[in-house]
Amino acid sequence: MAARNSAVVERPGPSPERPGEPPAGRQAWLGLRTPVRRAQWAAAALVVLATCLQQPASVFYADASTYWNATMAILQGGDLHAAGRLELRGIATSFLYLPAGVVVTLAGGAGAAFAVMVQNALLLAGTGAFLLPRFVGIWRPVTPRLVWACALGTGLLLAGFAPIPLTDVWAASLLLAATIALHGRRWQHLLVAGAAAGLAFNLRPAVLLPVAGVVIAVLVARRISGLWFLAGAAAALLPQSLYNLARGTSWLPWPEETFGLSGRQAHWASFTVRYDTLVTPDSVAPLFYCSPSMAQAVEDAPPTSGGGLVAAFLSHPVEASVLSAQKVAAALHWGLAVPYSDEAPGVNALIAVLVTAVAVTGAAVGLHAVVTRGLRVLSLAQVAALLVWVGTLLSLLSAAPESRFALVLVLIGIAGCAALVADGLHTPRDRAGWVRSGFLVVAVLAVFAVGVTGLQHPVEGRATVQDCARA
Secondary structure, X not given: OOHHHOOOOOOOOOOOOOOOOXXXXXXXXXXXXXXXXXXXXXXXXXXXXXXXXXXXXXOOOHHHHHHHHHHHHHHHOOOHHHHHOOOOOOHHHHOOOXXXXXXXXXXOOOOHHHHHHHHHHHHHHHHHHHHHHHHHOOXXXXXXXXXXXXXXXXXXXXXXXXXXXXXXXXXXXXXXXXXXXXOOOOHHHHHHHHHHHHHHHHHOHHHHHHHHHHHHHHHHHHHHHXXXXXXXXXXXXXXXXXXXXXXXXOOOOOOOOHHHHHHHHHXXXXXXXXXXXXXXXXXXXXXXXXXXXXXXXXXXXXXXOHHHHHHHHHHOHHHHHHHHHHHHHHHOOOOOOOOOEOOOHHHHHHHHHHHHHHHHHHHHHHHHHHHHHOHHHOOHHHHHHHHHHHHHHHHHHOOOOOHHHHHHHHHHHHHXXXXXXXXXXXXXXXXXXXXXXXXXXXXXXXXXXXXXXXXXXXXXXXXXXXXXXXX
């Protein structure tokens, strides 16, 4: 496609292999022929080992218990629909932890927590050592140093997800996989990319906006051949349609109460900065962080749909702008118990600074690459990566986000920081470099501070707009 016709232009991207290394055929990809492959397998092994040294979960809370109960209903019998709450959740969520479930079933019901942790350790290792370096490979050559930085960053920051059977890491990894597949030029790559995007949506409907952005980019860039992407997405969503038809509800490829859930999310999104599951030694309870000014603005007529949420934001631009900034910044305030929340303010603050620094620095690296290259010369995969990032930001604004909703931002942040490490860390060589570094430090501190301001009005329990208006 000519550059004058579209901002999405196909360009041959950089080889994901280290310059000078032999091409990666099938055996090279699976074996240890190159330093990159050796680094990937060694880093993956280290991530698995370190992750499995954690304390397994004593019990599965909230969403995690639902996903696990659905898995066991498949293996041991029972009402799958009720166990998995499949009126709200995609059918694929019930099958994610079948490997761990099979192990537990063969063991007579013992060892569920450890089996889940081992399976998630393998997922983190695959994401950090193989998937994330390939994602960075869309922009630059992959080196062993890059692989180690991606793997260690993923293992460190996402370790809290390992003991718990959730869908967030799966969905985020599938989004990255869809982006990577778009780096290829054949119809099979489009088919795989569509299937990965469709499955990510079934696992986490919250990724709708990133997926929609990628769909538009594919159709603009590839035109007729972009239908292969839609075919892959349709194939991934077909089981959901068949399940709905079997229940006699609809033929649509999403859970039957998706629109109702979206309406409730829009309602809470209009005045909630962040939602947490607060875990203490004595209880597990919902915790809402409120925006009193926005709650007061919408108190008389809170929105009940996505369109109503947009109208509310446009009607109160000042309050909505503050709330939007706080949502994004507070979502990066991960703590020791992420994806949950606990009462450890000192340690949580340090972790929040680290996660914020990674997300902001990585985003700055990516945006600098976009600006340096120019939008008009980006490949489809590079545009898709940018849209996934932007779409995730918008998703945070359209919901009462939990901290785990920012997982894609953190993974992309790890990727950007790994690219810096791969280039070699050094002090700036000129005045412009010092200025850029100074701006980056200020940006990290500013985002962290905005997040702090958004977490000043907590309300325990199922908060209403009236509760938040008076918080």
